[in-house]
Amino acid sequence: MGTTKKIKFGELVLMNVSAIYGIRWIAKSTADSFGLGLAGIPSWVIFMFLCFVPQALMCAELAAAYTSDGSLGEWVKIAFGTKYGFLISWLNWTAKLFWFASFLTFLAINLSYMLGNPDLANSKMFVLILSLVVIWVLSFFSMKGMSFGKFFTNVGSLGSTIPTILMIGMAFLAVVVLKKAPSASTYTVASMTPKLNGNSLVAISGIIFAYTGAEISATYVTEIENPKKNFPKAIITAATLICILYVLGSVAITSILPTSEIQASTGILDCLTRACDLLGIPHIFVQIVAAGITLSVIGALILYIGFPIKILFGNTEKGIFPEKLTNTNEHGIPEKAIILQAVIISVLLAAVALLPGVDTIYNVLVTMTALTSLFPYVLLYLAYIKIKKQKKEEEGLYVMTKSRSLGVAIGWIELVVCVASIAASAFPVMGNMHDNIVYEIEMIGGGLLVLLSGLYLWKRSGLKNKVEPIE
Template sequence: MKRKIGLWDLVFMNVSALFGIRWIAKSTASSFGLGLGAIPIWIVFAFIFFVPSALICAELAATYPRDGGLYEWVKEAYGEKWGFMVSWLNWTAKIFWYSSFLTFLTVNISYILGRPELATSKLFVLIASLVLFWILSLISTRGMALGKVFTSAGALGSTVPAILLISMAFISVFIFGNRPASTYTMATLTPKLSADSFASISSIMFALAGAEISANFVTEVEDVKKTFPRATIIAAALVGGLYVLGSIAITMVLPSDKITASQGILEALSAVAGDLGIGPWFIRIVAFGIALSVIGTIIIYIASPIKMLFGSVQKGIFSERLTKVNDRNIPVNAVILQAVIVSIILLGTNLLPSVDAIYNVLLTMTALTALFPYVLLFAAYIKLRKTRLGEIRPYEMSKYNKNAIGLAYLVLIVTVLGIVLSAAPVMNTFKENLLYEIEMVGGAVVVVGLGLRIWSSFVKKTGFKDRVESKRISQ
C-alpha cells in the first residue's frame, strides 16, 4: 500500500520549500540595502506576510482538499481563466528561480570539493547546473513518495547549518568572550530608507513565500484536515525563528559590509569555526548539508508548479503530450520541456561577464513576477470568505469572518506594495536604471500578456465559456 505523507514529512517538506539559508546572508549584506536592519524586517514580515499567508493556505487546503493548490483556490473564486493565470504566473516565475538557485547550489558544491575557487568559474557553474537540473527533474517525475526522501534530508541540510551558525556564534561571543562584529543599537537596527532597501522588501517576501507549495499534494497527506494546518503552523514558527536568529548570528561573526550573498554563510561558519578551533573539514560537511537542502527545495518546486499548470488546468489549453500524466500524476513531458527551457536560460546567461552578474540578473527576472500569484491568491480567499458564509471549513484562520477578511486584506496590500517597491531604481546611472526597469516591468508585462494570449487562443479555438466551478453557497 502506498505510504501517505505524515505530519513531520509535511513539516520537513514545508521547511525545505520555505527556508532558504542563503537569505540570511543576502538580507544582512550591505549591498542588499538592509544590513542590520534586516533583523527587525524579518520579524515584521514574518507577522504581516508569512504567518497570514501560511494560515490562509492551510484553510484553503483543508476546505478544498484537491491537488492543484493555487489553481484550485483561485478557480473556486474567479473561474478557469484566473485559475490558469495563477498557475501560469507561478510557473514562469519559477523558471528563472531554478536558474538562480542552481548557481547557489554549485557554490556549495565547490566547497564540498574543497575547491571554493570553482564558485567563480562560469564553466563549472554552467555544467554543474545543467547536469544537476536534469537529474533532479527526472527524480521529480517519480512523485513525492520518492521526492520526500530528499525534502526531509534537505530540510535538515538547511536548518542544521543555520542552527550550527546560531549556536556557534552565541558560544563564541557569550562563552568565549569574542567581540561581536556588529554593534546593535536602535540606530544600526533601523532600516535605511533608500531605493536598495525598498527593492529588498520584495526579496524578503519572496524568501518567506511558498506556503502553498505542499498544498499541491494534499491528496497524498494522511488525515489532511488535521495534518495540513498543524504542519503549516509548526513550519511557520521554525522558519520565522531561523531567519531572525540566523541574521543576528551572522552579523555577530561578520560585519555587514563583509557579507556576500552567495558565500556569506560558509564564510561566517569558517570564521567562527576558526575561533573555536574547528578544522576546515567542518565547512565541507556543512556545505554538503546546504547542498542537500537546495536539492530538496528544487525537487519540490520542479514537481509542484508544473503539476499545477500542466496537470490541473482546463484540458485543451496545452497539447495532450504536455498534459499527459504518469502513474504518479506528474506530467513527464512538461517536466522535460521545462528542463529544456531552463537549459536555454542557463546557456544564455552564461554570456554575462561573471557568476555574480548571472546570479543577480536571474534574481531580477524572478523577483517581481514571483509575487503576482499571491495577489490572486489573497483576493480569491477574500471573495470566498465573503460569498460562502455557509461553507464548511475544517480549519479556519479565524472563526470570525470579519477578522479573517481583514487579515487577508492586510497581506494583500503588503503584497501589492512589495511588487511596486521591487521596481525601485537601484542602479548607479540613468542608462543602467532604464535597462533594469525594462527587465523588471517589461518582463512582467510580457509574461502576463503571454498568459492572457494563451487563454484567449484557447477560448477562440474551443468556444469555452468560463465559469466558477462550485456553486455559490447562499448566505
C-alpha cells in the same frame, strides 16, 4: 474500516518549518548589496506576523471549506472561474523557472566550497556550465520516475536547519564565550532601522517571498485534531521557531562578518569559514556542511522538477497546450514538457550570465523569483476577499475570524502588502545606467512576459471562462 490517522500538533509545526525556512535567505537579507544589512534582523519578525501568519490562516479557512486539493488554483477557480485557475498554474510554473535558475546557481556555489575551492564560486563560466549539466541530468532522470530522489529529499529536509544551528552555535562560542574576536557589528535601534533605498525595498520583497508557501500545510487543516484550536496554535508556534532561526542566524552571520562583506550567494559558507578560523577547526568542516546544503538543494530541485509540470500540463484545460506537451509516458510524466522546461531554464541561465559577477546574477535571479512568485498571491487574496464576502457560514468549519468584515479587511491588507512588494522588486538597484537598463528589462519585461503569455495562451485556446456560484 480503518480511520485516517490524524496529524499531530508537533508534526504540523515541523511541516511548516520545513516548508518555509531556508538558510540562504539569512545572507540575502543581511548583505548590504541587495539586502537590508542589520535591519534584516527585525524585518524577519515584522513580516513573519504581517505576512506568513495571516496568509496561513486564510489558506486554512479556504482549505477547510474546499477540500479538493487545497491548491491556490482551485480556490482562485472557485472565486473567478477556470481562466484564472489556469493562470495560477501558469504563474506557479513560470515562477519555478526563475527559482530553478537561482537554486542552480546556489548549488554551484555550495559545490565549489564542498570541493575545497571557493574561488570557483566567482567563476561565471563554472556556475553556468555546472547549472546546465545539473538541470539536464535531473530532467532526464525525472522522466523515468523520481524514486531515486527519495534519498536526496529526505536528507535535504535537514540541509537548512542543521547548518543554521551550527552557525549560531559557532558564532556564539567564538564571539561571546571565548571572545576570539569582537563582534563585527554593533546592534542599536539606529543600525537596525531599515533605510529607505532600492536595496531595502528589493530585500523586503525577498523576505515576503521567503514567507510564502503556507498553502502547503493549510491543505491538512481537516486532518488535524481540533483544527479550530490546534491549527492557529501550530502556525504561531512554527512562526516563532522560524523567526528564531532567521533572527539568531542573522545575528550570527553579522557578528562574524560585517554586512559590507556579506555576499548573498556565499555569505553562509564565508561565515562558517571565518568561524572555523577563529575556533581552530579544520576547513573540512565547512566542506561537510557545504555537502549537506548541496544535498538539500538537489533534493529541492528533484522535488519540484516534475511537480509544477504535472499540475500545469497534466491537469489544465484541454486545448491550451499542444497534445505533444501534455502526453505522458509510462511513469505519468509529460516528457516533452520536461524538455521544454530544461530549454527555457538554460536560456534564462545564459541570459543572466550577461550581468557582472556571480553574486549579482544570484541576486537578480532570486529577485525575479520573488517578483513572479508573488503574482499568484495577488489572485489568492482577491479570491479570499470575494469568498469571505459571499460564502455562507457553515458550523464546524475552521475560519480565521468569524467576523466577515475583519476577514475581508485582513485580506485587503495582505493584498496591498503583496502588490507593494511586487512593485519594490523592480526598483533599480544596479551600480550604473547600463546594468540598470539590463536589470529593468529582465525584471519588468520578464514579469509582463509571464503574465501576458498566460493570458494569450488562454485567449488562443478559445475556451470560455466558467464561473460557478460560490456556496
